[in-house]
Amino acid sequence: MTETPAPTAAEFWEARYRDSGPVWSGRPNKLLVREAADLTPGTALDLGCGEGGDAVWLASRGWRVTGADISHTALVRAAGHAADAGVGDRTRWERHVLGETFPEGSFDLVNAQFLQSPVALDQARVLRRAADAVAAGGTLLIVMHAGWPSWQTEPPFEADFPTLDGVTGELALPRAGWTVVRRETVRSPHVSPEGVEGHREDNVWHFRRAAA
Template identity: 70%
Template sequence: MSDTPAPVRPADFWEARYRDADRVWSGRPNALLVREAAGLAPGTALDLGCGEGADAVWLASRGWRVTGVDISATALTRAARHAAEAGVADRVTWERHELGRSFPEGTFDLVSAHYLQSPVELDQRAVLRSAARAVAVDGTLLVVLHAGWPSWQTEPPFAHAFPTLEGVLADLDLPDGRWTVETKETVRRESVSPDGTEGFRDDHVWRLRRTR
């Protein structure tokens, strides 16, 4: 008999994360989404790992028709409430998916994937490849991932292999001549620990446009 505990199912982990807190995120859109998408012409958008809906609501408020996707039913309920309060409920559709096992149908003018990193099972490479396939011609793929732990994190809370700028491009395995890299950089932002320690955290940003 093994004493090794059974792995936590991703759906159970994330549902508990949202259910056990009144709010997990700030309710504001991710700053790098605002920076990278503000100049794009509105169309259809797919927000992968939408959480409580701040990014999807921001996009909808700027004229996009958005499909928001998350693994947690509680998160999606909160996201729908946020959209209704913001007056954009008619511009957002919510779908529950365990990314890596299921994925929304169709193609989109913008596919946004922010911080698809998890302490439980997640096939990030497969999800990002699916995200790229979901981008329409002349559409945009926007990926933002943490590049490392915050500067104040003295002991990593769990084992995690952080991506590199070139590594994610290689993992996407994009067809030659069909994509243009418009942004590929590391951005440093302020980060404050739960006890108020000030520091920073680096994020990687990729914005790619599908040309054909």
């Protein structure tokens, strides 16, 4: 009996969006709002932008945003949301299989929220590329789940959750060129799809690159 080959990352994520209605709420991630609300708007890159919640929020605050995602369907939805919000002229959307291709240019803010995948993703390589894309004086913001939510007693698949020290070590940012603004684990209340109350912990890395 021939086994069905595992889907590629592109196939997995395209099916995830194509075969369902909206996957995300459309609201910006709370930790992005906390960390970026006081930043001076400039150019921003939103990696793994999905349906555009973060990118649209940034654009509504005056940023010029490039959103990158692996899913064509997600990008079409993101563009529609940007147009509906009146910020279509401040957003652009690019399809990338991160780890293989990456947006060109440098940005005042590079945002990577929950860039985690149950299928193959060279996370360390993507985050190093993200750091390289930060302009002088700019910000690198990374947020990752630190573990399964409290109600998930039987994880649906094996996952290697990044640690604060692990990601910091993989980035290997030179101390002379970068400042650690924040590096912490945040616990916040969450409710499961079934209505079970609990919490989830997320790791936050906020770095600022030295000005030229």
